[in-house]
Amino acid sequence: MNAGVNSLIHSLVCLDAAELIYFFEHLATAILEAIIMVNPATNRKNGRRKKVPKQIVAQPANAHPFSALRINGRNPVKHPFPLEETLAVSRGKINTIPALQQVLQTIRIDDDCKQDSKTIIHDLIKNNLIKIMKEKCEIFKKHYRDLAFVGSFYEGLKITDADEFDLNIVMKLPFGAHTPYEVCQVPKAPGHMSIKWDPKYLKKIEKSCSENIRPTFKWVDAQGYLLTNKILQYMESLVAKSVAEYNSELYEEDQISITKNGPALTLWHQSEDISVDLVPAFDFPARDCPPPPFKDPSMYCHPRKNMRWFIVPKPLKQHGLEIAWRLSFSEHEREILYDLGWVKPAIKIMKRIRDIMDWRTPDSYSLKTVALWLLDYGYLTPDDKLDFAFEKMARGLMYYLDKKKLPLFWDPRFNKFEDMNPADCKNKFNFLDKYLRSEKDIVELCELAAEDSEDEDDEFYD
CATH class of the missing domain: 1.10.1410.40 (Poly(a)-polymerase, middle domain)
Incomplete structure (x- = not known):
């Protein structure tokens, strides 16, 4: 019970004034609807059902997120500049x-070309490369969650051939789902956050884990912060080894080459002339609110749709910011x-x-x-x-x-x-x-x- 209350308080702290109004108006709607469902008679007078006040009428299930946020002409977030x-x-x-x-x-873009390219990507990455990565690394097998298809192609915003794709290799956070961690702002890096575990607790659980999982404890620094450079090094090494094994059974023209571009490892399929950017990522459920001043992403999608948000290890120019993880709300934006x-x-x-x-x-x-x-x-x-x-x-x-x-x-x-x-x-x-x-x-x-x-x-x- 206490955990639920704390989570609710944390979520409310993340909201600004307009969003709080929105929250409480819809809370009132939910309570009113609950009363009606429990005892419909309480909502009747002289044989007629009372009208729900217009200002708290719930939005239809298929309402668009932006229209759902506008109540009586109010906007949930103030624009940084007034549009003149x-x-x-x-x-x-x-x-x-x-x-x-x-x-x-x-x-x-031709629809047949889109479908052919999607089929090739699915077979290349999901059916082959991910399978090899699981076989080669027990850590990856334990922490791999799924693939997130992101970028302009999957958003319907690509304007050239269907030959470039962006995929997040989504993994679970290390050290187990029940290991407590802290999410913090990074003042010197807007748009980023950090994840920190208690170093003493990590040392305690490290002694009891299996030998083949212990390398994950090298992903954090002495203060317990998850490091972007360690994750990038791990993923780069694993993908390179897996691609080499994949190529060993193919003719030269069917092989894959690898280049590095920021946080992404770009795979180029020569015979199909298709490239794929692979980025490691960790995901968080919609119920977890990112640290302020980030907006609560759940405000921008229907509550029935459990949209995830991600953190990705995008390197920064400043030194000493390996603890800073870029937040990504690709599912919400789509x-x-x-x-x-x-x-x-x-x-x-x-x-x-x-x-x-x-x-x-x-x-x-x-x-x-x-x-x-x-x-x-x-x-x-x-x-x-x-x-x-x-x-x-x-x-x-x-x-x-x-x-x-x-x-x-x-x-x-x-x-x-x-x-x-x-x-x-x-x-x-x-x-x-x-x-x-x-x-x-x-x-x-x-x-x-x-x-x-x-x-x-x-x-x-x-």
């Missing part, structure tokens, strides 16, 4: 929708953007414009972050037609370029544009401003984006 009236979209006599649809036609009318097509058109202009920044996740903020603030909506959705996306990006600051959606302390050159921000702002002055200019931009390019490669962006 200068972002207003107007329409003249020229219909830009056909031109925008032409861009979408240019970046459409759910948020699911079935949102023309929102995802608008993001894809922006990605196409970026690639045609050979912009290395903003990256794909930054463009998605722009959309998440605009949706959360109510500026971009699922009811927008394609022309409005695209122009709002473009003007929203201009807004953040002008501010030279794009806060991470889940932790606004982290600026996605921190490394962007101010002059670069200004140039991209001016480019978009030039092509958003009239419908004629938008059509011209679409014609530019619809042009074919033999040298296109989305490898650096997705």
Whole structure:
């Protein structure tokens, strides 16, 4: 009982004022519905059922997370910058929708190609590589949970061939499910958190564990913090050995090569011309709230959907931050953007414009972050037609370029544009401003984006 109360208190502490209002309004709804189910007569007067007050009517089961969060016009999270009236979209006599649809036609991926690639990935990674990894390492066999399919392909945001995929190799936290640990902020690394065990307790349980599992105790430092570099070294070594065994039984043209890119190990299947980025990750259930000031991700999906969130070992430039783990809410983001009318097509058109202009920044996740903020603030909506959705996306990006600051959606302390050159921000702002002055200019931009390019490669962006 005490553990449940403590968990509830911790979750409530993570909420801001608007989210607390949302929580208690829906708590009132749940209590009212429970009373009705237990004794329907208590909700009747003169033979008629009382109406539930409008302000606490529960959202339907299929309601979109953003619409479910807006109660009487309130938004759950305050936007870091007030969206000004200068972002207003107007329409003249020229219909830009056909031109925008032409861009979408240019970046459409063949459905058969998608399915063939997914089948190859499933067979290569799940049926072969993971199986070999389990056979070669008792630690991996004990801690492996499953594969999480993440990235632009699985979100429906990829705009090039179905030849690049992102997979998280999800593992259980070491030292057993019942070993208590502490989750903490990392002040010098917004967007990250740390995990810490009691060193004395770890030494105690290390003596009783089997010999082949003891190497996991090297994954933490003297203070009990889980280290990103140790996990990356472990995974890199295991994957390399497993790929070597996989290749030993194949002809050269069917073999897999490995390269390293940040936290990801990139596997390239030569004969199929497909690459897969593998990233080790640990997952947490929806009931576990990440440390503040992170938003509670459960607020952005239906309570019946048990969405996980992840931590991944993304190396940081600063030394001494091996304890910092990047938080990832890929499942929540995919759910948020699911079935949102023309929102995802608008993001894809922006990605196409970026690639045609050979912009290395903003990256794909930054463009998605722009959309998440605009949706959360109510500026971009699922009811927008394609022309409005695209122009709002473009003007929203201009807004953040002008501010030279794009806060991470889940932790606004982290600026996605921190490394962007101010002059670069200004140039991209001016480019978009030039092509958003009239419908004629938008059509011209679409014609530019619809042009074919033999040298296109989305490898650096997705």
